[in-house]
Amino acid sequence: MKNPFHVMLIPTLGCPGRCKYCWSSEEGSPVMTIDTVRATVEWLKGFRSDRVTFTFHGGEPLLAGADFYMQALPLLSEGLRELNPEFAMQTNLWRMTPGIAEILAEYHIPLGSSIDGPEDITDSQRGDGYFEKTMKGYEIAKTHGLLVRFICTFTNKSMKHRKEIFEFFKDQGFDLKLHPALPSLRSENPREWALEPEEYGELLVYLLDKSLDNIGRMEVMNISDLCRCVFTRRGSVCTFVNCMGNTFAVGPDGSIYPCYRFVGMPEWVMGHLRDKPSMETLMQSEPGWLMRAFSEYVDRACKDCSHIRYCRGGCPYNAIAPTGGKIESVDPHCTAYRRIFTEINDRLNRELFDSPGMDMGGFGMSGSKKQAKPGIMALMRAIVER
Ligand code: SF4
Numbered sequence: 001m002k003n004p005f006h007v008m009l010i011p012t013l014g015c016p017g018r019c020k021y022c023w024s025s026e027e028g029s030p031v032m033t034i035d036t037v038r039a040t041v042e043w044l045k046g047f048r049s050d051r052v053t054f055t056f057h058g059g060e061p062l063l064a065g066a067d068f069y070m071q072a073l074p075l076l077s078e079g080l081r082e083l084n085p086e087f088a089m090q091t092n093l094w095r096m097t098p099g100i101a102e103i104l105a106e107y108h109i110p111l112g113s114s115i116d117g118p119e120d121i122t123d124s125q126r127g128d129g130y131f132e133k134t135m136k137g138y139e140i141a142k143t144h145g146l147l148v149r150f151i152c153t154f155t156n157k158s159m160k161h162r163k164e165i166f167e168f169f170k171d172q173g174f175d176l177k178l179h180p181a182l183p184s185l186r187s188e189n190p191r192e193w194a195l196e197p198e199e200y201g202e203l204l205v206y207l208l209d210k211s212l213d214n215i216g217r218m219e220v221m222n223i224s225d226l227c228r229c230v231f232t233r234r235g236s237v238c239t240f241v242n243c244m245g246n247t248f249a250v251g252p253d254g255s256i257y258p259c260y261r262f263v264g265m266p267e268w269v270m271g272h273l274r275d276k277p278s279m280e281t282l283m284q285s286e287p288g289w290l291m292r293a294f295s296e297y298v299d300r301a302c303k304d305c306s307h308i309r310y311c312r313g314g315c316p317y318n319a320i321a322p323t324g325g326k327i328e329s330v331d332p333h334c335t336a337y338r339r340i341f342t343e344i345n346d347r348l349n350r351e352l353f354d355s356p357g358m359d360m361g362g363f364g365m366s367g368s369k370k371q372a373k374p375g376i377m378a379l380m381r382a383i384v385e386r
């Protein structure tokens, strides 16, 4: 089970990469000091009592260096022992060194990194040399026993190479997590790389089929999450739950935001560590009010949608940030969510109704017993077994 309480620590918004669709890095961004980590510990004492996950995110969190993690991890881990902290990190791995890998391994920190498929596709989207540098870091991480999973950003350009990208991940023995490229709020041509909602929906259905064809051999994590949502009728990742109040991000200067995606946008600051704000104070801030208003908007806008319980209008950042804080719609990826949720529901219903006696031989197969292709139930069984 994922911990619902999630604090993202953003040691810096700086990043040595130059990914073409990036919307979050910032040149010249300061690096978080250890005093800010200490202030995080003080803020969280008594803030909430349930288990917390800290994710180091960026920018590029490894720019903070080995000394930062050698001090920060024991401070968080011991200072907040009653919250049983767990850790994760999202990094491009370029600055991975044996020294950093050792300290991350000591705290069993799973790493998320990013490649967009084979070297030529990755470098065409993320800049020359990206793939090689990430793979070098990956080797160091692997040698030290660190678990690394790769996120693949699909753009409107790489969408055409989806088969090649999927096969690449499969050949490498990597599970696949995907992100749709978002319109960049910092670019003059924000949609240049963005994956449009219709294409995203098409991609998800394609990957659903690929997941079912490869059960036990390769996991497409988004598909597992989407099936889990439908099966349990509850959101299983932040996009599909009310994330406010459960997720916060701390920027390099100690400002507190609703999520890492807002870090560096002054209008989205909810408070500051130095004031040790309570949950109530944060939720009364302008961004806190906006996040709540988004949830109420979803209750109205999505009231007739059969997926509302486990979709919740998608990601508030996607919905509100591009409009400069005006709540005018749900997450623009609604079209994609609706398509994939409907597809999973329809297939699941067909399996349940077409599975004669639901005997274990036919259970989990798509359509009638004659069809050998595993279905949603088989995928759910594989997820549970894992
Ligand atoms: S704003 Fe979006 S990305 Fe951030 S926690 Fe909420 S759902 Fe997740």
Ligand code: SF4
Pocket (backbone or CB within 6 Å): 301, 302, 305, 306, 307, 308, 309, 311, 312, 313, 314, 330, 331, 334, 335, 337, 338
């Ligand atoms: S699929 Fe679209 S309409 Fe349905 S709950 Fe999600 S965002 Fe709302």
